[in-house]
């Protein structure tokens with residue numbers, strides 16, 4: 385049985401290797417151990433009760449006043465297509481509301497998935513400059529960035 389919970393310090397190595405694995409497919413950015421320790425409180429994880437490894441993760445990163453980002457979203461192959469991606473994002477959106485943040489964006493290639501959750505495509509230029517701080521370290525920045533910015537007003 386799978387379930388979602390807040391990440392703990394014991395999850396960091398698994399989150400790191402999960403993100404590294406999917407970053408090799410070019411669908412998201414890897415994150416360093418230092419970054420993961422610093423931002424561990426952003427993360428929710430999908431696990432099973434037999435503890436046979438991490439099945440997914442997702443982070444809500446606060447960007448600015450009334451703006452947060454959905455980042456590092458992964459559901460592993462055998463758990464995909466069962467609604468866990470949606471639940472991970474919904475859990476992050478609920479946390480945004482709890483924090484009093486009502487605008488959430490993501491930078492993604494999975495436009496249909498996020499559209500099915502109610503996100504709408506926006507011009508990247510509409511997002512504040514602060515959003516781009518992580519992009520500075522991305523090898524695709526700025527000319528080869530092909531991710532789509534999507535926004536939800538809660």
Ligand SMILES: CC(C)(COP(=O)(O)OP(=O)(O)OC[C@H]1O[C@@H](n2cnc3c(N)ncnc32)[C@H](O)[C@@H]1OP(=O)(O)O)[C@@H](O)C(=O)NCCC(=O)NCCS
Pocket residue numbers: 406411412456457458459460463464465466467468469470471490491492493494496497500
């Ligand atoms: C994208 C991802 C997180 C989706 O997770 P998932 O658990 O398979 O998705 P869900 O089962 O919750 O699907 C939710 C809805 O999105 C739709 N959906 C899921 N993946 C989709 C895709 N690739 N394209 C179009 N629609 C998709 C589902 O049909 C479902 O719609 P419904 O509720 O109307 O039936 C998962 O495929 C994944 O980890 N991919 C690799 C990593 C990645 O690309 N991460 C995103 C980085 S921003």
